[in-house]
Amino acid sequence: MPRRARTNESPSDWLSSARSRCEPYTGQETWSGLSSDVVRRVLPSGLRVLIKEVYPASVVSVAFWIGVGALHETDEEAGVSHFVEHMLFKGSRARPPGALTREIHALGGYVNAFTSFESTCLWCVVPSRHLPAVLDALAETVLNPLFEPAETEREIGVILDEMRMRQDRPEAWCTENLLKLAFPRHPYGRPVIGLEPVLRSMEPSRLRRHHQAHYVAQNIAVVVVGDVQAEPTCQRIQDLLAGLAPGPIRPEPPQPVLPQEGLRRLDLEQDLSSAHLQMLFPLPGLFSPGALACDLVSSVLGDGRSSRLSRRLRERQGLVTRVGCSAFLERGPGFLLLDCTLPPENLDLVEAGIFEELEALRRGGPTPREMQKARNRAQSAFVFNQETVEGIGRTLGHFEMLGDHTLADLYVRQLAGIRGEEVLEACRLYLRRERCSVVRNRPPRVGAAS
Amino acid sequence: MSSERQALPSRLFVGPGGLRIVVAENHATPITAVAVSCLGGVRNERRELSGITYLAQRMLLKGTQLRSAEDLAEEFEFLGARYAPFTSKDLVGATLSVLSRNLAGALDLLAECILQPAFLPEELDRERRLVLTEIQRRQDDGFACAMDLSEAALYRKHPYRLAVTGTQASVRRLERERLIRWHGRLYSPDRMVVAVVGDLRATHMRDLVLEAFASLDHPRPAWPEPKPEEPPTSPRQRTRRRARQHVALALSFMGPHFPSSDFLAMDVLSQVLAGMSGRLFTELRDRRGLGYAVGAGLEPRRDRSHFGVHLGTSLENRQVALEALLEELRRVRQEPVPRQELARVRRHLLGLFSISLQRKAVQAARLAFFELMGAGHGFLQGYPEAIRRITPEAMLEAARRHLHLEGYACGQVLPHPPSRRSR
CATH class of the missing domain: 3.30.830.10 (Metalloenzyme, LuxS/M16 peptidase-like)
Incomplete structure (x- = not known):
């Protein structure tokens, strides 16, 4: 995974670059930061x-x-x-x-x-x-x-x-x-x-x-x-906690991600009524350049009914009952996960449709409105998360474990500053067919041995 | 003195046609939550119309007289709103949470969805297909399937036996004209509450609702009341077999109606049984290792509330686990819950209530629910005190009246017997 080496950047490097790039926040009037x-x-x-x-x-x-x-x-x-x-x-x-x-x-x-x-x-x-x-x-x-x-x-x-x-x-x-x-x-x-x-x-x-x-x-x-x-x-x-041993942090053992030569595929069969199709694209870790653009890629593709995949596969074509997309961004390598539930007979059509949508995004990038919508949704989600003490605690803890709790605010602020070209660049780098893994879980085919 | 979170005071306004608007100011976050709730739905369905409410509700987001489905989704989501229609056995409605500065726009959109859905034929075809797939998919979820089976077995005639989504056969048959007529009757201002909780002035929130729902000014015809039904006189059972690793089992009982003092007593009782410190978990999982998942819950309903118990276990342990579970139910019918245990359970129940009230969406949903179901919106503030008044004797009596061990229904999804299980 070529981007792996860049994930060694420390949280503070990322933080300083984020700060220097950060545009003034123009969200909710009552915004106070987490x-x-x-x-x-x-x-x-x-x-x-x-x-x-x-x-x-x-x-x-x-x-x-x-x-x-x-x-x-x-x-x-x-x-x-x-x-x-x-x-x-x-x-x-x-x-x-x-x-x-x-x-x-x-x-x-x-x-x-x-x-x-x-x-x-x-x-x-x-x-x-x-x-x-x-x-x-x-x-x-x-x-x-x-x-x-x-x-x-x-x-x-x-x-x-x-x-x-x-x-x-x-x-x-x-x-x-x-x-x-x-x-x-x-x-x-x-x-x-x-x-x-x-x-x-x-x-x-x-x-x-x-x-x-x-x-x-x-x-x-x-x-x-x-x-x-x-x-x-x-x-x-x-x-x-006076009795807690001081002890050093034991670093994770090195775990290189093996290079991927082409699309990987696995078909599963279970006693099901509906099928499931999931696809994964490796992404860089959270502290790599371009990581946050990947978050917006995920939003444009699969966050909400008006996202590209949902609009096409669910709302227009009625081929899936559910489609979603999430970007997993942590200290280690990241990945983008696409997830659909669908009638088994639509599997081929839906997989092809997803690749077409990804290709369209790789070619044209997101529209300015899509970018603004993704930012609005990220900011709203961030405020919703602050409704509960456990929501606030979970966000603070999560980012503290990544290196710095103030990343919580910077993350949202920096999302606001990502440009469409950066999202386009992320699509071109990461949404490549030959880096994709696909798993389909479906009911046994009629006549096939179980 | 208790320091539990109190629900903030709420106010009731009555608009044209009897529309009730409940508002509560809550300035903790720049968010406003809206719950639109209306009596009617599955409780008024017949078998051949099963699923009509759910499909009609699903069509609310599929285009209005003014906007396409795509435009609706785009506009809601551009505002960063969370929105969804809902359908339960007694109610229909929709919920909305949004940054308060976007409330007016989002509320207008929501009202447009509820009052002017277009039921476009091509959208209906697509949505129907999706619902059919969902019905199929629910069969893959062991517990959901077991619960549907048990509730279908609990009633002979009452519409509560019908699944909210309907069946493959009934949903296929629902005609567009029928759906339009059904929807036209669903939202009637005299059976409807709009609750709003936000950081805006109460009168301002009221005015926004009045404006958004201005066209809803006259009541629709009343629904015929379903005939009451008594609990079964002997246990009923429905079984489905799938290639699975585990048994998923659900028991259904007819509980007291909401709101009633027996309901509150059963509410506390279900907490005695449920959860990781409840009797079922402690006895079946912790002490005897008879299953991974076990729990209980009481769902408030207008007629008989639904008291449900579920259990996930292995095929080998099924019988022993079920007997152990029934034994725990027998115990709460035979002996009063010790006062110390009751005090602990009560604190847990009220603590969870406080914790859940942090979310404005929860506050709005409960205000609307309590007001509609006859408890009054003020019950949100009164609930802790009502729970504190419940005694062990009241719980024992409620258990004896409603937890009929000779009159429940069991739904289960079983793995194929060992000889047929594929490797």
């Missing part, structure tokens, strides 16, 4: 604390972001980050299995966690008056998980069940296979949930090693958003 009044502290241990006071909220969101995910795993340990995330709920020194969830629910809130390619996140939302109790509970959980053998054994069954249920969801199954096809021998090609043989033989000692290596101060950011007072909250977090 990161403008965030209190950010780096504690002596290296732990990062971000607090945003929001009034009147009456609820508070607390998230622990740990900089470890599937990208940090080798084939032999595939799924260990996700497994540790599950085990956070399965008992700690002070809490028996399941107690964390019960405790947070009893406070009137909810708690959940997720693991992505880049991070693990444990987060909850509760009425604000319970902030101290929630900080205690989450800190203790992150510091002291037990990984008891019996619980580990039981959790193997639960995760394998989760894995099988994903196979019964045709879209998820399609995406899993698409990533495998597009990123062979790269962590993106493995499901975050892991590989079955690794999971079956998971040992508490393996989980403990992972926890000790990655759940260290420098690798964690705590993000609190709500009607809270920043200084005492920060002090409380510092006290609670």
Whole structure:
């Protein structure tokens, strides 16, 4: 992947170039930015604390972001980050299995966690008056998980069940296979949930090693958003996490993306009524030049009923029940994912139609109105996201883990400054047939052997 | 004293034809949310017309007397608006969220969609085909399919047994003229509420609604009331087999109507059972490892509300898991929920309520819903107190009255038996 080398640019390089290019913001009158009044502290241990006071909220969101995910795993340990995330709920020194969830629910809130390619996140939302109790509970959980053998054994069954249920969801199954096809021998090609043989033989000692290596101060950011007072909250977090090992951040192992010679294709068959067609084009990482233009490419192609693909395939031709497009832009390599649900007999027609639309976009680029619409939609989505404390917290945490929480605002501001020519250039560079991977998941053909 | 988020005070205005407009000022964000809701829909359908409301609603975005479908989508999306028509068993309507500075334009567009859809023949053909594909696709979703099966089995005659989308056969038969007549009757100002929550002056928001819906000035004919139906006297079951890894199973019960004190008691009771700290999850998944997904929920309805339970498990564990699930339901009919547990569940329920009220779209939807269903828009503020008043005894009585273990319906999607399962 030729653009891969450029993703090594640091967040601060990207930031300075973004700042210099940034045009004055002309969006909503009441715009105040997401990161403008965030209190950010780096504690002596290296732990990062971000607090945003929001009034009147009456609820508070607390998230622990740990900089470890599937990208940090080798084939032999595939799924260990996700497994540790599950085990956070399965008992700690002070809490028996399941107690964390019960405790947070009893406070009137909810708690959940997720693991992505880049991070693990444990987060909850509760009425604000319970902030101290929630900080205690989450800190203790992150510091002291037990990984008891019996619980580990039981959790193997639960995760394998989760894995099988994903196979019964045709879209998820399609995406899993698409990533495998597009990123062979790269962590993106493995499901975050892991590989079955690794999971079956998971040992508490393996989980403990992972926890000790990655759940260290420098690798964690705590993000609190709500009607809270920043200084005492920060002090409380510092006290609670005093026991956190300082430890260095373990970098991801190098994972080159193999060069692609031509279009890759895979056909799946499941007992389905509708078919699914998904296509992937590799993109540069978020910190590469041109990355944000790719976000606008995705918007022009597949965001909303008036986007090019939806207008043609759904609204005009009625060939698909759904079509969408998203740009996955992270620190590592990015990709553009097109996703349709359709009657199986339309598969060929729709695939050809998509390539035609991509070609048209590569030739003519977006219209000025399409550009303005994409910007308007991005800005609106950004404001909608600020309606909830958890939405604000998720955005801040996401960008903090990418290197700097203020990227959240710059991202939207910079989108406003992208020109049509840059989008055209991105289309020409990345929407190439020979760099595409295609997966079709369809019902078995009549007469074909199952 | 409680510090839970209180819904902001709302005001009711009544416009021409009896149109109710509920507005609440909320200055937290520069966003305004609108919920247009109207009584009528699936509850008024007959079997041969099943899906007519849904298809008519889908046509709202497919062109008006003034604008093509493409122009509508383009204009809404240029304004950065989120918009969608909806159809439920009791209601139809549409929701809109938009930056407040774009409210006037977006609201006019929404009203145009609702009041002047064109039902262009070629658009109708296309939309019908898409709906037919969607109906087919729903069969691929194990839980959705199991839930449809269980609800279809729960009722013999009442329209609640009909799927919102209709069936392949019924949707194919719906004629354009019929759809136009149906739509002409759906939106009647005397059965309709428009709720607006935004950072603008209340009277300004009211005026924008009055202006947008000015042409809706006289009531349409009333719908005939469906005949009430009693719960089954013995369990009913419907099964479908697919090549799957897991069993998806759903149980349906006829609950109390909304609003009623039994409904609130069952609302709390469903929270006792549901969620990751609820009894079903704790017993079936955490303690016995009998399934990955299990949950329960109560859906408020005008006639009998729908109390549903779902379970995802393996074929081997199906019977044991189902018995364990029924045992938990039996328990809430036999013993009062301990006060400590009730206090915990109540805090959880009210906490979730507070958290959900952060979104103006949720506030607007609930204001419209409560006002239409007879609880009054003020119920949004009164809900926490009403929940706090629910006692274990009231829950026990409600469970005994509505959770009939001899009278429920079960829908399930089963994998083929092991000998037939393909590798």
